[in-house]
Amino acid sequence: DQQVKQNSPSLSVQEGRISILNCDYTNSMFDYFLWYKKYPAEGPTFLISISSIKDKNEDGRFTVFLNKSAKHLSLHIVPSQPGDSAVYFCAAPMDSNYQLIWGAGTKLIIKP
Amino acid sequence: NAGVTQTPKFRVLKTGQSMTLLCAQDMNHEYMYWYRQDPGMGLRLIHYSVGEGTTAKGEVPDGYNVSRLKKQNFLLGLESAAPSQTSVYFCASSYKPYEQYFGPGTRLTVT
Numbered sequence: 001d002q003q004v005k006q007n008s009p010s011l012s013v014q015e016g017r018i019s020i021l022n023c024d025y026t027n028s029m030f031d032y033f034l035w036y037k038k039y040p041a042e043g044p045t046f047l048i049s050i051s052s053i054k055d056k057n058e059d060g061r062f063t064v065f066l067n068k069s070a071k072h073l074s075l076h077i078v079p080s081q082p083g084d085s086a087v088y089f090c091a092a093p094m095d096s097n098y099q100l101i102w103g104a105g106t107k108l109i110i111k112p
Numbered sequence: 113n114a115g116v117t118q119t120p121k122f123r124v125l126k127t128g129q130s131m132t133l134l135c136a137q138d139m140n141h142e143y144m145y146w147y148r149q150d151p152g153m154g155l156r157l158i159h160y161s162v163g164e165g166t167t168a169k170g171e172v173p174d175g176y177n178v179s180r181l182k183k184q185n186f187l188l189g190l191e192s193a194a195p196s197q198t199s200v201y202f203c204a205s206s207y208k209p210y211e212q213y214f215g216p217g218t219r220l221t222v223t
Contacts, residue, residue, distance in 0.1 A: 043214025
C-alpha cells in the first residue's frame with residue numbers, strides 16, 4: 001500500500017512557465033513533508049520541506065503548498081529553468097522519525 | 113569536504129556471491145541509511161543507524177546485513193546475492209532524521 005503517491009510519472013513544461021508537481025498521501029499521521037530533487041547518476045538532494053502547522057513554505061523559486069484536508073501537497077517552481085529538469089520525489093517520515101516513506105517520483109522536463 | 117561517498121559505483125555479481133558496499137561521510141553525522149531504488153518505485157529503506165555501534169532494520173532488510181563500527185562508515189553486506197537484489201543502492205547521512213544527504217549510488221546487477 002503506497003502511503004505517498006506521485007501519480008504523474010513525468011511532466012513537460014516550457015522554460016519560464018510554472019511547474020506544478022503533485023503528491024498525495026494516505027496516512028493522516030504524517031506531519032512533515034520533504035521534496036528531493038535527483039539528477040541522473042546522482043543521489044537525491046534535499047530541496048524544501050513543510051510542517052503540517054503551515055500550509056505554505058517558500059524558498060526562492062520553490063514553493064510547497066500543503067492541503068491537509070485533501071491530504072495533498074504540491075511543489076511549484078516559478079519560473080522553470082532548464083536546470084530544473086530532474087526527477088522530484090516527495091517523502092514523509094514515519095512515526096519512528098527515522099524512516100522516510102518516498103513517492104515514486106515525477107520526472108520534470110523543461111523545454112527550451 | 114567530500115560529503116557522502118560510496119564504493120564501488122558499479123558491480124556485477126553472480127547469484128550466490130557475496131559483497132560489501134562501503135559508505136563514508138565526513139560531515140560528522142550521527143544518522144546513516146541504506147536505501148535501494150527500483151524502476152518506477154521510490155526509495156526503500158533497507159537498514160539505518162542512529163549512531164556508532166547501532167543498527168536497525170528498515171522496510172526491506174531481508175538478505176542484507178549492516179555494520180557501523182566507526183561513526184563515519186556504514187557498510188552494507190549481501191551474503192548470498194539474488195537477482196531480486198539487482199538495484200541501485202543509495203547511502204545517506206544526516207544530523208537530524210529528516211534532511212538526508214545522499215551519496216551518488218551503486219548500481220548492482222546480479223545475474
